[in-house]
Amino acid sequence: MRYSKSFVKTLRSAPKDETARGAQYLARAGYVHKELAGVYDYLPLGLKVLDKIKTIIREELDAIGCQEVLMSTLQNPEPWQKTDRWDIKKMDIWFKTQLAAGGELGLAPTHEEPFTNMMKTYISSYKDLPVYTYQIQTKFRNELRAKSGIMRTREFIMKDLYSFSANMEEHDRFYHKAEIAYQKIYDRLGIGNDTYQTFASGGVFAKYSHEFQTLTDVGEDTIYYNQDKSVVLNEEVLNDEVLAELGVKRSELESAKAAEVGNIFTLKTKYSEPLGLEFTNQNGERQTVVMGCYGIGVSRVMGVIAEKYADEHGLVWPEQIAPYQYYLIGIGNAGTQKAEELYNKHQDVILYDDRDLRPGNKFADAELLGIPYRIVLSDKTLAEGKAELTNRATGESKLVTIEELAF
Amino acid sequence: MRYSKSFVKTLRSAPKDETARGAQYLARAGYVHKELAGVYDYLPLGLKVLDKIKTIIREELDAIGCQEVLMSTLQNPEPWQKTDRWDIKKMDIWFKTQLAAGGELGLAPTHEEPFTNMMKTYISSYKDLPVYTYQIQTKFRNELRAKSGIMRTREFIMKDLYSFSANMEEHDRFYHKAEIAYQKIYDRLGIGNDTYQTFASGGVFAKYSHEFQTLTDVGEDTIYYNQDKSVVLNEEVLNDEVLAELGVKRSELESAKAAEVGNIFTLKTKYSEPLGLEFTNQNGERQTVVMGCYGIGVSRVMGVIAEKYADEHGLVWPEQIAPYQYYLIGIGNAGTQKAEELYNKHQDVILYDDRDLRPGNKFADAELLGIPYRIVLSDKTLAEGKAELTNRATGESKLVTIEELAF
Numbered sequence: 001m002r003y004s005k006s007f008v009k010t011l012r013s014a015p016k017d018e019t020a021r022g023a024q025y026l027a028r029a030g031y032v033h034k035e036l037a038g039v040y041d042y043l044p045l046g047l048k049v050l051d052k053i054k055t056i057i058r059e060e061l062d063a064i065g066c067q068e069v070l071m072s073t074l075q076n077p078e079p080w081q082k083t084d085r086w087d088i089k090k091m092d093i094w095f096k097t098q099l100a101a102g103g104e105l106g107l108a109p110t111h112e113e114p115f116t117n118m119m120k121t122y123i124s125s126y127k128d129l130p131v132y133t134y135q136i137q138t139k140f141r142n143e144l145r146a147k148s149g150i151m152r153t154r155e156f157i158m159k160d161l162y163s164f165s166a167n168m169e170e171h172d173r174f175y176h177k178a179e180i181a182y183q184k185i186y187d188r189l190g191i192g193n194d195t196y197q198t199f200a201s202g203g204v205f206a207k208y209s210h211e212f213q214t215l216t217d218v219g220e221d222t223i224y225y226n227q228d229k230s231v232v233l234n235e236e237v238l239n240d241e242v243l244a245e246l247g248v249k250r251s252e253l254e255s256a257k258a259a260e261v262g263n264i265f266t267l268k269t270k271y272s273e274p275l276g277l278e279f280t281n282q283n284g285e286r287q288t289v290v291m292g293c294y295g296i297g298v299s300r301v302m303g304v305i306a307e308k309y310a311d312e313h314g315l316v317w318p319e320q321i322a323p324y325q326y327y328l329i330g331i332g333n334a335g336t337q338k339a340e341e342l343y344n345k346h347q348d349v350i351l352y353d354d355r356d357l358r359p360g361n362k363f364a365d366a367e368l369l370g371i372p373y374r375i376v377l378s379d380k381t382l383a384e385g386k387a388e389l390t391n392r393a394t395g396e397s398k399l400v401t402i403e404e405l406a407f
Numbered sequence: 408m409r410y411s412k413s414f415v416k417t418l419r420s421a422p423k424d425e426t427a428r429g430a431q432y433l434a435r436a437g438y439v440h441k442e443l444a445g446v447y448d449y450l451p452l453g454l455k456v457l458d459k460i461k462t463i464i465r466e467e468l469d470a471i472g473c474q475e476v477l478m479s480t481l482q483n484p485e486p487w488q489k490t491d492r493w494d495i496k497k498m499d500i501w502f503k504t505q506l507a508a509g510g511e512l513g514l515a516p517t518h519e520e521p522f523t524n525m526m527k528t529y530i531s532s533y534k535d536l537p538v539y540t541y542q543i544q545t546k547f548r549n550e551l552r553a554k555s556g557i558m559r560t561r562e563f564i565m566k567d568l569y570s571f572s573a574n575m576e577e578h579d580r581f582y583h584k585a586e587i588a589y590q591k592i593y594d595r596l597g598i599g600n601d602t603y604q605t606f607a608s609g610g611v612f613a614k615y616s617h618e619f620q621t622l623t624d625v626g627e628d629t630i631y632y633n634q635d636k637s638v639v640l641n642e643e644v645l646n647d648e649v650l651a652e653l654g655v656k657r658s659e660l661e662s663a664k665a666a667e668v669g670n671i672f673t674l675k676t677k678y679s680e681p682l683g684l685e686f687t688n689q690n691g692e693r694q695t696v697v698m699g700c701y702g703i704g705v706s707r708v709m710g711v712i713a714e715k716y717a718d719e720h721g722l723v724w725p726e727q728i729a730p731y732q733y734y735l736i737g738i739g740n741a742g743t744q745k746a747e748e749l750y751n752k753h754q755d756v757i758l759y760d761d762r763d764l765r766p767g768n769k770f771a772d773a774e775l776l777g778i779p780y781r782i783v784l785s786d787k788t789l790a791e792g793k794a795e796l797t798n799r800a801t802g803e804s805k806l807v808t809i810e811e812l813a814f
Contacts, residue, residue, distance in 0.1 A: 007474060007529050007538040033525050035479045037508075041525060042477040050477075067414060070449040070457075072442045073480075073545065074562050095504045097514065099561075100549040101444075107504065107514070118440050118448060122414050131414040138480065138545065142507040154506075155481050 001044075001324065002343070003353045006030075008043050010365050020218055022307035023149020025315045029369045031306075038146025038154035040299075045369070048323035050157065053298050054136050056188045056320065057159050060181045064174075066132040066161055071114050073138065075106040079113040082274045093141040095154075107140035112293060115162045116271045123289060126166050126281050130174060134161035136298060148218065150303035151259065161294040166279065168268075171290045175266060178294050182212055182262055185296070190318020191305060195261060196232040198223050199242070202265065208237065212262035216308040219259035226252045259304045267291040309393070315370025316393050324351040326405075327371035329362045331378035338377045338402075346407045350375075367392065375405065408451075408731065409750070410760045413437075415450050417772050427625055429714035430556020432722045436776045438713075445553025445561035452776070453709075455730035457564065460705050461543050463595045463727065464566050467588045471581075473539040473568055478521050480545065482513040486520040489681045500548040514547035519700060522569045523678045530696060533573050533688050537581060541568035543705060555625065557710035558666065568701040573686065575675075578697045582673060585701050589619055589669055592703070597725020598712060602668060603639040605630050606649070609672065615644065619669035623715040626666035633659045666711045674698040716800070722777025723800050731758040733812075734778035736769045738785035745784045745809075753814045757782075774799065782812065 008030035015034050018024050026032045031046035042050055058068065074097075080086035086106070088094055095107040108114065115133065123129060139158045146153055161178070165171040179197065186195040194215040202209040211234060213223050225232040231248050243250060272278075272289040281287050302321075309316040319325060328350050330339025336354075343352040351371055353362045366374045376388040386399040415437035422441050425431050433439045438453035449457055465475065481504075487493035493513070495501055502514040515521070522540065530536060546565045553560055568585070572578040586604065593602040601622040609616040618641060620630050632639040638655050650657060679685075679696040688694050709728075716723040726732060735757050737746025743761075750759040758778055760769045773781045783795040793806040 005472070007526075007535070007540060009529055009535075011528070033528065035481070035521060036483045036512075039479045039481045041479055041521070044474050044476060047475060047477050065412070067451050068454060069451060070454050072446045072448055072562050074442070074446045074547070076443045092507070095512075097502045097504045100499070100551050105443075105502075114442060114448070119414075121418070121440065122416055128414070128416075133414060140481070144507050155479050 001347075001351050003351060004355050006044065008045070010368055018149060020148045020151070020307055022218070022303065022310045022315065023151075025310055025368060025370070026149060026303075026306050029315060029365075031315075032150060038143060038152070040150055040153060040155075042299075045323040046302075049302055049317070049321050050298060052321040052323075053189060053301055054159075057136070057185055057296060057298070060185045060188070061132075061134055061159075061161060064132070064177045064181050066134050069133055069135050070137060071108070071111050071118075071135050073107050073140065075108050075114065077104060077106065079117045079275055080106065083113055083271055084274075085113070093143060095140045095142045109139055109141045110295075111135070111137075111160055112162065112267070112271045112291075113275065116275045116277050116291065119164055119289070120275070120277055123164060123277065123279055125279055129164060129166045129279060129289070130170055131164040132161065132174065133164075134159060134294075148220070148303065148307070150299050151218075151307065152220070153299065156300060157298040158300075159296045159298055163292040163294070164272075164277070165290045165292075166281070166287070168290055171266065171292055175264065175292055178264055178292070179210070182264070182294070182296070186212060186214070186261065188320050189301065189305065190320050191261070191308065194308070196223065196225060196258070198232040198234050199237050199246070200234040200263065201236045209263060209265040211260050213258035214261045214304055214308065215256050215258050216304060217257050218307040219257040219304075221258050221260060222255050223258045224253040224255050226254070259307070261301050261304055262294075262296040264294045265292060267293055309370075313364075314368035317370045317372060319372045322370070322372050324371055325349040325373060326351070327366040327369065327374045328352045329359060329366070329374065329376045330354075331359050331376065334379050334382050335377040338382060339375075342375070342377070342402065349407060408754075408758050410758060411762045413451065415452070417775055425556060427555045427558070427714055429625070429710065429717045429722065430558075432717055432775060432777070433556055433710075433713050436722060436772075438722075439557060445550060445559070447557055447560060447562075447706075449706075452730040456709055456724070456728050457705060459728040459730075460596060460708055461566075464543070464592055464703060464705070467592045467595070468539075468541055468566075468568060471539070471584045471588050473541050476540055476542050477544060478515070478518050478525075478542055480514050480547065482515050482521065484511060484513065486524045486682055487513065490520055490678055491681075492520070500550060502547045502549045516546055516548045517702075518542070518544075518567055519569065519674070519678045519698075520682065523682045523684050523698065526571055526696070527682070527684055530571060530684065530686055532686055536571060536573045536686060536696070537577055538571040539568065539581065540571075541566060541701075555627070555710065555714070557706050558625075558714065559627070560706065563707060564705040565707075566703045566705055570699040570701070571679075571684070572697045572699075573688070573694070575697055578673065578699055582671065582699055585671055585699070586617070589671070589701070589703070593619065593621070593668065595727050596708065596712065597727050598668070598715065601715070603630065603632060603665070605639040605641050606644050606653070607641040607670065608643045616670060616672040618667050620665035621668045621711055621715060622663050622665050623711060624664050625714040626664040626711075628665050628667060629662050630665045631660040631662050633661070635659075666714070668708050668711055669701075669703040671701045672699060674700055716777075720771075721775035724777045724779060726779045729777070729779050731778055732756040732780060733758070734773040734776065734781045735759045736766060736773065736781065736783045737761075738766050738783065741786050741789050742784040745789060746782075749782070749784070749809065756814060 014024035014027040033041040085091045186192045200211040269288045277289045330336035374390040390397040421431035421434040440448040492498045593599045607618040676695045684696045737743035781797040797804040
């Protein structure tokens, strides 16, 4: 991308109510634009980050046999009434709306009901199982308070996967595959080393669920961990009964701030039973389908990563999800000419700052935008036949030949 | 794709209220699943068609310098009040909802207001113009009656592009580029020959707008055309004044049923004026930005194409947007073995019907699904070292060598 062609400019200040550092940078660098509290637009660079996150998630889920669909936002009350989640007292984050033709509709805050309901069309025999299906779709939650930029919003992009199995053994096998796929996803997103799978509360139907929590000072949660025993707990399940069961003492646990970046649930028949999702087993008997659900907040993960790695100068994107790998600056006639050449050869990976600005402003924007590597070409570097390559995360600079830049 | 691995099965019947032929096939073939009237889910094959349409649109818009963003669904009333489009009497297709924290929000049925409003952050000088920005996003319209499957729905996927120019000359230049890009898009979607750019009513601010209308018997519109004069009109502007202006007589016009697949509008300052989107010109004077908007209903186009080309056996997708190019059937041991080989080499373009079904059922599903080419490998074809290749659109079959199949 040629920066001079982008309609987005970096801004001196973020919206006043944006308190988290990463959220301020996302607004100032032009990744997002705030519509109202908890509602954001994604500008071209932000959309690129989202797309890279989506691609990583898709690849890992497709690799374990999941099939992608796209479900609707508008929801018929009926299936939600059957599972007792339509009433705002039971699920208080509904946005509801009126159909002009008559009747109430909801904006889906999650999709267990429509997926379960739809599968009644496609699952009738044990031969139809298992089924693993997911979507990457916009969800709506009527949060009383939205905060931390795109980490907790009223409108957000989520990947939600649902598994449909004949029995608990089949379910458990896939649940374990999903755990591994999730860890691969976080590795590829650049947060694998700091992301832990924690025991979380499982609701009525599963004793525990699991969350994936990424260590970060701006996290809303506190996790308790004992690395020797590989035990990591959410605060909500930190009680004597759970500790005894896991064979760990409270004094052996350390705590850390963390942000949830995913969760997986064993649902058993919580939704399939009230909605009547059954199949005929090998003995000709009717059985209820066993379900699991597996979520990753795509825009939330982008927000968590922005917060986690931000420093005093701006954003720092992991290479895997950065909108571009290189931020290119040419200084002087020779530097600019060489920069043009380099950009024309590698447009896909370079954000070329060809704006009519002083180098100092370009250096500042390079840091604010958090592109992993900055390349500077100037009379000075070219005198040695080289370019200056600076790592955004470490700040280290070195002179390298053009050939050494690994495009 | 291996058909045996797909959770979707073809169905004997479509939902009862689905009257259009293409819509019935889309449901029966498993491209879509109906949630409620005018609200659909897209199943894996349907999502593939949508993605191919999106890619074609993106490539042509990016080629004329447009930048992609993603705007929010939830809408603050304020900018819509300023343009007098918040009141349901002025725009009767709003879905509105209540924020738990207090206040009313709307679900965007279109995005002129938020785009115009956002640009106030990024456009301040003539140097910032022109800007062309678009999104591919889900829109919500509270239609009293939904009909024709995914052609007219309450929730749909739309590409909407907005242009911001310094003056009418600059606007007209881009408007013309957009006209050409649209024609390229329809060519690539496989409906170019039957899609006409028509004069439509332009509202208060532009004398005429243009629609793109595709000839099809299931179209909701009637267009009037005179091919010698290259004049094509919508019914709504068929009056003496317009005919005189265009220099054509009513008796010289023929009529045809057509479906709208896109529209482009010159907005002038209709939205920029009430929302205060101004810039400083080269003389230091403040001027109001001139706008245009350019829409294509992505899911609607998919519906129009489904209806237009459907025949008595099922869907017929143009190659460019078909989910797969080949529907592969192996018959007998040798045929199945050869089919496995072929599939393993070309998985991306083949839907391999490896299900344990009789060939007759597979042939019927191949036609219902509308995949452009069917390949049959059997003892009979292999005796000649060949495969049978059948064109879905023409029904023509011929024996070809494996090498002649152009993958």
